[in-house]
Amino acid sequence: MTTARSQLICPDITPYYHCVSRCVRRSYLCGVDKLTGKSYEHRRDWIEQRILSLANVYLIQIYSYAVMSNHYHLVVRVDKESALALSDLEVVERWHAEHQLPLIIQRWLAGEIKSDTEKEACNQFINEWRKRLYSLSWFMRELNYSIAVQANKEDQCTGRFWEGRFKSQALLDEKALLAAMAYVDLNPIRAKMADTPEKSDFTSIKARLTSLEKGETTTPSLANFMGYEHQDKAQGIPFRLSDYLELVDWLGRQIRPDKPGYINNAQPSILTRLSLDQSDCLALCTELEKKPRVWVGTSARLHQAKTTLNKKRMVALHIA
Structure with missing residues (x-):
């Protein structure tokens, strides 16, 4: 049975979510159709620009994103307070x-x-x-609708463009948030679409690295890294950008048998600070999308969420 969206997205329990939308047609969303040879690469820019423009309207902070060939990922914070x-x-x-x-x-x-x-x-x-x-459903609705209209017009057809309503995972704590962000930013590398984060086009990590190259401390329309010690989590991401980049680099160097792409090996200090060892972090990123687990967090946070929602069971991914 389909779970009501109100049971999947509850900012009072957690403001952090990982979202995925997939294309329904055989034609690629943004890549090159190997059967026909037709390129849809320009649509990746459509989606990236639409994400960033809507972020300036909605109180939905963009933490990370990756636009792939037939789907895209977002990690967001619902800023209800603002x-x-x-x-x-x-x-x-x-x-x-x-x-x-x-x-x-x-x-x-x-x-x-x-x-x-x-x-x-x-x-x-x-x-x-x-x-x-501050409705994630409205944000995703407006994002997907405008892309579907553009794509249908270009393809000279009508009908559904997206697979259905977007999938979401609630990220109950900072460990889950960190893992989801890294997982999303590494998508092009795991899919062998890029060799390194700085070459991963249409991703948040590429946008952040481009800003750094320009000497800019922030990236337009993306949430800022505020540092782990910063207490006001509503104002930005509670990690340092330098630590996050080290983490993504380290995770990307780990060879996964189920994915063709990878990069080489470094140990980020952020893992120790979050009391999250390397094997746990790698396992969490590996398992994030294997099964439809819509709540991600420690056992204590999962129990708290179940109590708040008055649920006996939750489809969840437990973090140690």
């Missing part, structure tokens, strides 16, 4: 960046609303938009 802190005007401005405004909201902006009934109608619109701005 959405609730927006003023009504900020909510309307963000929503208007991607959508047409109803006439009554246009009048609200012009200061023409007088009656209590109209004010209540405006409040209903704004409250609904505020909820949507």
